[in-house]
Structures are given as structure tokens and as C-alpha cells.
Amino acid sequence: MNKISLIIRREYLIRVRKRSFVIMTILGPILMAALMILPAYFAQKSDEDRTIGVVDESGIFFKKIPDTDNLKFTYITEEINTAKNNMNKEGLYAILYIPKPAYSVPTKAILYSDKQPGINIKSHIKSAMEKEVEQLKLQASGINEDVLNSIKSDITLASIKMGEKGNEEKSFVEVSMILGMFSGILIYFFIFLFGAQVMRGVIEEKTSRIVEVIISSVKPFQLMMGKIIGVALVGLTQFLLWVLLTIAIVGIFKVSNPGTFSGSKPQQMMTDNRVNPSTANTYQQQANNVNENQGILEAIGSIDFGVMIGSFLFYFLFGYLLYAAFFAAIGSAVDNDADTQQFMLPITIPLIFSIVWHNMSSIIPTAPYLFGYPSFL
């Protein structure tokens, strides 16, 4: 036992002190943080306030297209050509031209701008106009909007898992699936990255010939176990540092750039987009949102964290041990890195297979031969 811990110590220290480990440990969180920060940052940057001039010859849409956080609509009474000429002078981003319809309601509009307008701007205008036209048509057909709203239906399907003792609990396939997916991929990457390190360690000992000295001092099993556990600890250290550093970087960015990540914003934008000032819809939407939030909380509550974490650790640990032993076996069978390729296939295939089956197990969660098996592989 003492010898295993000596080997673990060496395997751990030698890898943690490597320059490549230090570089990867710093680079990983920077990349991950960039992945989280940059989209939000650019989204914010591109969302500068824009004003669109509306030339409405039909007269139907006056003050009917709702503003959003950074999109304002001003209504111009000028003739379209003059408006187009004055667009830049008046600092307008674009001109929305709604020609006078041939019949009762307009069916087309034109958006003039210097630059390509974003797809979200186009869809915002389109949906607002469609809604307005629909309402007009409804009124023309004599249907009250309130009646229509009362007809619209929304059904929530809740699935309830009956426990053995007759207790009932809601089950949330989606949440379990996402969690399962995430942990599965985590295990997959860990096995691949650090299993391969075990393999390279074995090859290094063989090519440098030190293995003969070592196994005349310790049992081969001790050497293998020490190597596998040592490398696993390196992996856990790296993951832990990645998580902590990523949180730190994102945190620093949040503090120095408040607003980018303000939590209420996406929700606010969502509701804003759906604003229809004339109805009570807003309240209903908000009520729905509250329901959704409660649902998520309930779903998280429904997860049996004991089983979840327990089985994650089990599969993580034994999956890694199993595969690391396979990788070590490859390392002992070849003389250099280049020869490992052909032996890698038999190990890679079941690993990839497990990721594929991962999906199936969430579609058919009860299939006994699927349950657990994918994560194990």
C-alpha cells in the first residue's frame, strides 16, 4: 500500500509540474470563459439603440408596432422618397414603407436600410404587422378577440412516477436527460483524455527501459494501480482548477461589466417581445413564466440527488478504472505511440457506442439492458 502511494505521488507530481499541464490549466478556463462571455458580450454590443422610421400610407399601423429595448419606431408623415433621402440625416437605421393597399388591408411592406437588417428586426416587424392585420380581419368577421383568446388552449402534461410505497412524484424526463447527457459526456472525455495518458506513461516506461527496475521492486499490479490513480488525480485537479478558474474569470468579467449578464434581462426581453398593450395577455404570459420557473424548481427537486451523484461517481470511477486498465494494456503491448492506433479501435468503438446509446436510454428509459450500461461504458 505504501508503495502504491509512492507511485501515485510520483505520477501525480511529475504530471502536474509539466509545462503542458500548467499551460492547459490556464488556457482551458480562458477558452471556456470566452465561450460564455463573448456571445453575451457581442449580443450586447450589437444591441445599440436603433430607430426605424415608419412611412405608413395605409394608416393602419400608426403607433401599433411595439418598441423593444433597443428598437424604436417613429412615424413619419413625409412622402416615401423624401423620407428615404432624409434617412441618414435624421439618424434613422431604416425606413419601413407600408404602401397603400389595393384592397382593404396591406399585404406587403418594404424595409429600406443602408446595411443588411438583422433577422430579428425583420421578424419583429413582420409579426407585429401580421398580428395587427389578423386583428383587423377578426373584427371584420365579427369575432371578438377575447372570445378567440378563450378558445386558445394550452395543456400541460405532467407525468407522475408511482413509487413502490405508493408515493407519487412527478418525473421530468427532460431534466434527467440533460443531466445524464452532461455527466455521460464528462465521463467520456475524462476516460479519453486521461486513459490515453496512462497509456503514454506505460509506453514511456517501456521505451526508457526503467520498467525492469521498477517491477523488480514492486508488483506490476502496484505499478499499474499507482499510475492509474495518479493520473486520475491529475485529471480531477485539472477539472477542478478549470471550474474554479472559469467561475473566477466569468465573475471578474461580470463585476467589471455589469449588465451583460443581468439575470432578468432575457426574460424581460421575452415578455417585451410579446407585449400586446391592448390585452391582458401580458399578465397571462407572466403567469406562465412563473409557472415555468416553478416547474424547473420542481424538476430539480424531483431528482434523487443521492442516486444521481452516487451512480455518477460509480460509473465515473469504475468506467475510468476499466478503461484506464485497457489503455495500460495497449501501452504494454506496443513499443511506441504510432503503433497504438490499431489497438485503440477496439476500445474507442464501445466508448462511441455508449454515447450513441446515451440518447436511446432517454427515449426508452425503462429498457433494462440500456439502463446504466451506456454510462458504464
Add this chain to the structure above:
Amino acid sequence: MDLFSANNITKRFANHTALDNVSIAVPEQSIFGLLGPNGAGKTTLIRIINQITGPDEGSLFFEGKPLTPSHLEQIGYLPEERGLYKKMKVGEQALYLSQLKGLTKGEAIKSLKYWFEKFEIQGWWNRKVEELSKGMQQKVQFIVTIIHKPKLLIFDEPFSGFDPINVNLLKEEILNLSKNGATIIFSTHNMSSVEELCDHIALINKSHKILDGRVKDIKKTYKSNLFEIEFSGFEGDLRTLLNPSFEVKEIIPDGETSKATIQINNSYTPNDLLQNLIPTVGIHAFNEIIPTMNDIFISTVNSYVSGSAEQQTNQAG
């Protein structure tokens, strides 16, 4: 008493037998030479002793008890193909390997310091192994082999890669270790070092042991009553003078003196020869020709090869 013995060891690989019914006994405190041509099975036997691989048949004993993994701490092994972790620092690595052999950190540091100073490599403690010359690496490897003061030391070609000065340093240390009570198994092709160091040998050829015993005894059985004299002041024919009791094999004139190789036939002694010579010949030197280990090695291996070839043809006939 034998410190280590291997009885009737047989080891087969996929398509050849590396050791066929080989037995050796290594007396305590001896320096035991394990000799044999390339591919004879020496390294396989050494690996079996180190429990790197197991024998298919046969049994091994250490101090009279069956060999178990717990004995590994009492064995030090210097493999023929040397190897250290290239990226590791010398001191750290020496410490690690010493601890694997069961030393505590304190003990290991203390004795490593002693040996590093003795081998004049103390300045290399913090250097990486890959920065060292081959000879330096060998020194480090030698130190970690003997650091835990094992009862049994196994050196596989210990002198390869060393310059003559370091070979002498190493020989001295090996003799010192032996003096201090260690038993040494010593595998080599270098027959002069066998002659200098070993007191026992076993000769393995084509997976069979073909000769073993004390070096002195072996030499005695291989000597053939040949004597060399250096003489002067005799103009006649030495052959007619000594016939028929002694057979003159060869006379080589060498300036003022000549050298003659003479075989003493049965029932005569060297004294008889001298009595025959003294009245007529001036003698400058007289000594027995004892075969070197090199001669014994070559003649034994060659006769074994032709012997086994004959055997095969007989079987075929």
C-alpha cells in the same frame, strides 16, 4: 550455505525453450559469474530470479525458503538495458527508486548523499536525467541498485558503457560490497573481469547449463599439465633431451633466451622435468600454463555445439 538456489528451472516461450532444466546454487558472500554466449538464456534466468517473469517448471529458494515477492527488497538488480525516467531530476528519481525498495525518506537521503559524493556526482542532484552523459546515468543507476544494502545483488553486464577508470571504480565497489557481506550474481561476456572477480561460475549455452563450480576447481580440471620455461645456454635439441618422458610442444626463440612449452606425461612431476633440465640448461622462468576463463568458455561452448550436432546426426541416423 547457499543464499540462493534455483532447481530444475524450465522456461518456454512461444516457439523456443529459453531455459531447459537449469539449476544453479549461489553460495553466500560469493561472486557468482553467470556466463554464456548471446541468447543462451542468462537474462531470462535473471528475470526469473527478480520475479519479473515466472518459471514454467522448477523452484527457487532464497536463504532456504521459497522465493516470494517479499524477498524483492533484499535483491538489487542492475539490468543490462539501463533506464531511468528521462524527464525526472536525478536526486528525486534516486530518492523515489530507493523508497520503492523499502527505505524511508531519511535513510534514503542519507545514503544517497554518501554514494553521490563517493561517485563524485553530487553536483547533479537537481539536473534532469536527460542532461547526463551515459556514464553518469550508469553511475546513478548503479547507486540506486545497491542503495538499500540488499543481500543479493544482480549485475547484468555492469561494465558496459563505462570508461576504464570508472570500470576500476566499479570493480572496487563490487569487491567492497562482497567483502561487506553481499552475495553477487554477475552476468557478463567479459572473461577477464570474471577471472578478476568471480569465485563461482555457471556457464549456460543454448538454454542448458553446461558447466558450473568454483573457478579454481574448474581451472584445475581444465589444465593439461602444460608448462612454459624460459631458458638459455643450450644449443642442442631440447626434444631429444627430454624424450620420451616429456613432450615438447613448441620452442620460440626470443633474443638471448627461448621459450618452450612442454607437456609432462603421466606419472611425472614438474620436479622431474626440472631435474632433467638443470644440468644442461640455464633456466630463467618456469610456470604452469593454466587455461584462462576465456579459453575454457570458448572450448566448452564449441565442444558443446559440436557434441550436440553429433547427437543430432546420430539421432537422425
